[in-house]
Amino acid sequence: MLPPNMKHFLFLATSLAVTVLPTANLHAKVWTAPLDQIAKVGPEGAGNAEAAEAWAELTGQGSEIIIPVLEAMESAGPLARNWMRSAVETVFEKDLAASADLPTDALKIFLLDRNNEPNARRLAFDLYHRVTPNEADAIVPGFIDDPSPGLRREAVARLIDEGQNLLNQERKEESITTLTSALEAAREVDQIDEIAKLLREKLDQKVDLPRQFGFLMYWDLIAPFDNTDRGGFDLAYPPEESIDLNGSYPGKEGKEISWQAHSTSDDYGMVDFNKPFSPLKQVVGYAYTEFNSIKARSAQLRLGCKNAWKIWLNGQLVFGRDEYHRGIRIDQYILPVHLDKGKNTLLVKACQNEQEQDWTVQWQFQLRVTDETGTAILSTDRKPTPDATEPARRRGE
Amino acid sequence: MKITHLILCALLLSITAKADWLNFRGPSASGYNPDATGTPSELSDATLAWKVSLPGRGLGSAIIVGDKVFVTAASGPDQKQLHVLCFGAADGSPIWERRFWATGRTMSHKKTCVAAPTPASDGERVYAFYSSNDVVCLDLKGNLMWLRGLTLDYPNASNSLGMSSSPLVVGNTLVVQVENDSESFAAGLDKISGINKWKLDRPKAANWTSPTTLNINGEEIVALQSSKGVLGVLPDTGSRIFNFEGGAATIPSSASAGDSLYIPSGGLTAITVKTDGSETVKHWNESAQRPGTPSPLVINDKVFIINNAGVLNCANRQTGERLWRIRLERSDKSATPTGSFSGSPVAGAEGFIYLFSEAGVGLVVDVSGDEGEIVSEIELGETILSTASLDNGAVYIRSDRHLWKFGK
Numbered sequence: 001m002l003p004p005n006m007k008h009f010l011f012l013a014t015s016l017a018v019t020v021l022p023t024a025n026l027h028a029k030v031w032t033a034p035l036d037q038i039a040k041v042g043p044e045g046a047g048n049a050e051a052a053e054a055w056a057e058l059t060g061q062g063s064e065i066i067i068p069v070l071e072a073m074e075s076a077g078p079l080a081r082n083w084m085r086s087a088v089e090t091v092f093e094k095d096l097a098a099s100a101d102l103p104t105d106a107l108k109i110f111l112l113d114r115n116n117e118p119n120a121r122r123l124a125f126d127l128y129h130r131v132t133p134n135e136a137d138a139i140v141p142g143f144i145d146d147p148s149p150g151l152r153r154e155a156v157a158r159l160i161d162e163g164q165n166l167l168n169q170e171r172k173e174e175s176i177t178t179l180t181s182a183l184e185a186a187r188e189v190d191q192i193d194e195i196a197k198l199l200r201e202k203l204d205q206k207v208d209l210p211r212q213f214g215f216l217m218y219w220d221l222i223a224p225f226d227n228t229d230r231g232g233f234d235l236a237y238p239p240e241e242s243i244d245l246n247g248s249y250p251g252k253e254g255k256e257i258s259w260q261a262h263s264t265s266d267d268y269g270m271v272d273f274n275k276p277f278s279p280l281k282q283v284v285g286y287a288y289t290e291f292n293s294i295k296a297r298s299a300q301l302r303l304g305c306k307n308a309w310k311i312w313l314n315g316q317l318v319f320g321r322d323e324y325h326r327g328i329r330i331d332q333y334i335l336p337v338h339l340d341k342g343k344n345t346l347l348v349k350a351c352q353n354e355q356e357q358d359w360t361v362q363w364q365f366q367l368r369v370t371d372e373t374g375t376a377i378l379s380t381d382r383k384p385t386p387d388a389t390e391p392a393r394r395r396g397e
Numbered sequence: 398m399k400i401t402h403l404i405l406c407a408l409l410l411s412i413t414a415k416a417d418w419l420n421f422r423g424p425s426a427s428g429y430n431p432d433a434t435g436t437p438s439e440l441s442d443a444t445l446a447w448k449v450s451l452p453g454r455g456l457g458s459a460i461i462v463g464d465k466v467f468v469t470a471a472s473g474p475d476q477k478q479l480h481v482l483c484f485g486a487a488d489g490s491p492i493w494e495r496r497f498w499a500t501g502r503t504m505s506h507k508k509t510c511v512a513a514p515t516p517a518s519d520g521e522r523v524y525a526f527y528s529s530n531d532v533v534c535l536d537l538k539g540n541l542m543w544l545r546g547l548t549l550d551y552p553n554a555s556n557s558l559g560m561s562s563s564p565l566v567v568g569n570t571l572v573v574q575v576e577n578d579s580e581s582f583a584a585g586l587d588k589i590s591g592i593n594k595w596k597l598d599r600p601k602a603a604n605w606t607s608p609t610t611l612n613i614n615g616e617e618i619v620a621l622q623s624s625k626g627v628l629g630v631l632p633d634t635g636s637r638i639f640n641f642e643g644g645a646a647t648i649p650s651s652a653s654a655g656d657s658l659y660i661p662s663g664g665l666t667a668i669t670v671k672t673d674g675s676e677t678v679k680h681w682n683e684s685a686q687r688p689g690t691p692s693p694l695v696i697n698d699k700v701f702i703i704n705n706a707g708v709l710n711c712a713n714r715q716t717g718e719r720l721w722r723i724r725l726e727r728s729d730k731s732a733t734p735t736g737s738f739s740g741s742p743v744a745g746a747e748g749f750i751y752l753f754s755e756a757g758v759g760l761v762v763d764v765s766g767d768e769g770e771i772v773s774e775i776e777l778g779e780t781i782l783s784t785a786s787l788d789n790g791a792v793y794i795r796s797d798r799h800l801w802k803f804g805k
Contacts, residue, residue, distance in 0.1 A: 043550050045592035048543035055541045078500040079546050082531075086495055086541050093493070119498060153474070190474055306557070319552075323578040326557035326603065332504055 031065045034058045035072045038083045051083055058087040063095045067106045073120040092127050104131050114147055122150035144185045149373050156186045167202055176203050187374040189330045210385045214368040214376025215269025216289055220245050220259045223277045223285030226252040227351045232284040233308045233322045239286040252283055265386040273363040287348040292380040293339040299377055304332040305365035308351040313337050314344055324353045325360045418461045418786040421515035421563035426609040427652040428694040433745030435790040437804040440759045440775040446802040447489035452480055455512035456782045459793040459800055462518045468800055469525045471511035476503040481525045493539035501529035501548025505559025513561035519588055524571050526564045543591035553580035556603050563607040567617050567632035570594055576604035583621050585635050595635030600625045606650040613656045613670050620658055622651055627660055639670050641677050649688040654695040661688045681717035686710055692741040703738050723769045739782040751785040753794050
C-alpha cells in the first residue's frame with residue numbers, strides 16, 4: 001500500500017501524463033499488462049481466469065487507472081469492456097468513499113473527446129456527474145449532435161422538456177422550433193415517438209417518421225411459397241438463388257406466382273405480406289429492394305419481425321432466425337453490415353407458421369438502414385414517403 | 398458447563414445460525430426450507446425491518462448468503478444496464494454494486510424484464526444471470542471472477558418475449574437453461590472459470606422454467622423441465638439419468654422432495670426416480686391440480702399449488718387427493734383485490750406460506766392445521782412479480798422499485 005502522500009504524487013503525475021502526454025505514459029506498466037490480459041477474453045469463457053487476476057491487479061490500484069482503462073475500451077470487445085467498466089467503477093467507488101483525489105478534469109477531457117469509444121464516454125460522464133453534478137449538467141446541451149447515443153439522449157431529453165414547457169406556456173412557434181431541433185437530433189425510438197406525438201397532436205405539424213427513421217418503404221414482394229410444418233425456413237426457393245423481378249415460379253400447391261411492386265405508408269415502415277396476399281398460413285414470402293449508398297461504408301440493418309426470417313445483403317446471408325410470434329419492435333435485431341458504394345441489394349424472407357391464435361395473424365417486417373449510432377442512412381435515390389392512398393411503384397418508375 | 402454458559406451458547410447459536418437462501422425458491426429450488434425458523438407470522442409496518450430503493454426493475458428474488466443479501470436489476474431505456482447489488486441483511490445498508498452492459502438482446506414483453514432470473518450462490522460466489530444471456534460471477538466482496546455473454550457465443554439463443562429461467566449451482570457446476578424457439582440449450586458452466594463443462598441441445602420451444610434438483614441415493618440430480626417433459630442429468634457432466642416424457646408446463650417449474658418430483662404436467666404429476674436412476678415411476682396425476690404461473694410447493698406430506706383463479710389448493714403428496722382449498726382474497730372486500738400471482742409460494746419451518754400477488758398484496762397462510770388460514774395481509778402498493786426469499790426470522794421480497802425485509 002502506498003503512503004497517502006506518495007499516492008497523491010502518483011495521481012498528479014499520472015493525470016499530467018494522461019492529459020498532456022497521452023502517448024508517452026510514464027506509468028503504463030501499472031495497467032498495461034492487466035489490460036492486455038483482459039482484452040484477450042474470448043468465446044465460451046476463454047481467458048476468464050487470467051482476466052480475473054488482471055481485474056484484481058487493476059482494482060488494487062488507485063484512480064490513476066481510470067483514464068487508461070477507459071481508453072482501452074476503444075479496441076476492446078463487449079466482454080472485455082464489461083471487465084474494464086467494472087474495474088473503473090470499483091476503483092472510482094473505492095476512492096470516492098475514501099475521499100481520495102479523482103481525475104475529474106481528465107474525465108471531462110475524455111468524455112468531451114468524440115473520438116473515444118461511445119460507451120466509455122457515457123461512463124466517464126456518469127463518473128464526472130457523480131463528482132461535479134452542476135458542471136456535468138452544464139455540458140449536456142453540447143451533446144445534441146454527439147455520436148454517443150447515450151450522451152445525445154441526455155441533450156435531446158432537455159430539448160423535449162424545453163419544448164413541452166414552451167407548449168405549456170402557449171409559445172407554440174418557439175415550441176415547434178425547439179421540438180423540431182429535438183427531432184432532428186433524436187436517434188432513439190422512444191424519444192422520436194414522444195417528439196412526433198407532440199408535434200403532430202399538439203402543434204399540427206407534419207412529421208415524416210419513415211424518413212426520420214430511415215425505413216425502407218418500396219419493395220417487390222413474391223409469395224406464397226410453402227412453409228408446411230415450418231419446413232420452408234430451411235428451403236432455398238428461387239429468390240434465394242437469383243433475383244429476376246420479371247420471373248414467375250411455382251408457389252405453394254403449384255400455383256404460379258410472380259413479383260409484385262409494393263409500398264408501405266406506415267409510420268414505422270411495416271411491410272405487410274397479408275395486404276397483397278391476404279392472410280395466409282404456413283407460407284413463405286420474399287421482399288426485395290435496392291439501396292444506393294453514397295460511399296462504401298459500415299452500416300447496420302435494423303430489422304423488426306415476429307415471423308421467422310432471413311436477410312441477404314448483396315446476395316450474402318446476413319442472419320436468420322426461426323422464431324415465430326414472440327413480439328416485434330423497431331430495431332429488434334441490429335445487424336452490422338458493409339455497404340458497397342452505389343447499388344446494394346436487400347432480400348428479406350418472412351415465414352408464416354401454422355398457429356391460429358388471433359395474435360399470430362401478422363406476417364410482416366420493418367427494416368431500416370442506419371449507422372452505428374442509429375442515425376438513418378438514406379438511399380441516394382430515396383423516394384418520397386408514400387401517402388396512404390398512393391399506389392405502389394417499382395423503383396425507377 | 399454453567400447454565401449461563403449454556404444460555405450464552407444458545408444465544409450465540411441463535412445469532413449466528415443462518416438458513417441461507419442461495420437461489421430461486423431456496424433449497425432444491427423448490428420453495429421449502431425447514432431450516433428457516435422463526436419467520437414472521439405477520440407482514441405489517443410493525444414487522445418491516447427495512448426497505449431500500451433499487452436502481453431498476455427485476456423479477457428475480459433476493460438471495461441471502463450469510464449476512465448479505467443480493468439482488469439484480471436492469472435499467473435504462475432498453476434495459477441495457479445490468480446491476481448486481483449487495484446489501485447488509487441486518488439493516489439494508491448498501492455494501493457494493495456492480496454494473497455491466499448487456500451484451501445480448503434486451504427485448505422483452507413489458508410485463509417481464511431483463512433481470513427476470515434470480516441470482517444463485519454457492520456460499521462463496523454470486524452468479525447473476527439475465528435475459529440478455531449475460532452471466533456474471535462475483536465473490537461476496539464484489540470482486541469480478543468471470544463473465545460470459547452467451548448470446549455472443551450462441552447468437553440465436555434468445556426469446557423476443559424475454560427469458561426468465563434462474564440458474565442453479567449444483568456441486569461445482571452452474572446450470573443454466575437458455576431455452577427458446579431457435580438456438581435452445583442448457584449448459585453446465587464450471588463455477589470457478591465459467592467455461593462450458595457441458596452443453597445440451599434442448600427442445601426448440603420457448604421455456605421460462607427453472608431447474609430443480611432431486612436427491613437420489615445421496616446424489617444431486619438436476620431436473621430440466623420443458624414442454625416435452627423433464628430430463629434428469631448429472632450436474633457435472635450433463636449425462637442423462639432419467640427422462641419423463643409426459644410433457645410439462647413452460648412457466649411454472651417443478652418442485653422436488655427427495656427423490657420425488659411434482660411436475661406441472663397435465664395438471665400436477667408426481668413421479669419418483671428409481672434408486673438406480675434408470676427410469677421414473679409415475680405415482681399420480683391430478684388434472685384439477687393445475688398450477689397457474691406460480692410453481693408448486695411441497696411441505697412434508699402435502700403439496701400446494703396456486704391456480705389461475707387465485708385459489709390455493711392443498712393435496713396429499715402421496716395420492717394427489719385434494720385436502721382443502723382456499724381463495725386467496727382479502728378479508729376486507731373494499732381493500733385492493735389480491736389479483737393474479739406471478740411469484741411462487743415459499744415456506745419455512747413454521748408452516749407459514751408466503752405469497753405476494755402482482756398487485757403488491759402479501760399474504761401469510763398458516764398451513765400447519767387441517768385447513769389453510771390467511772393469518773396476515775399487507776398491501777405494499779407496488780407491482781410484485783417475484784417470489785419471496787426466507788432466512789431465519791425473515792422474509793424478503795422485491796417489488797418493481799424496492800427490496801423489503803420483514804422480520805428480524
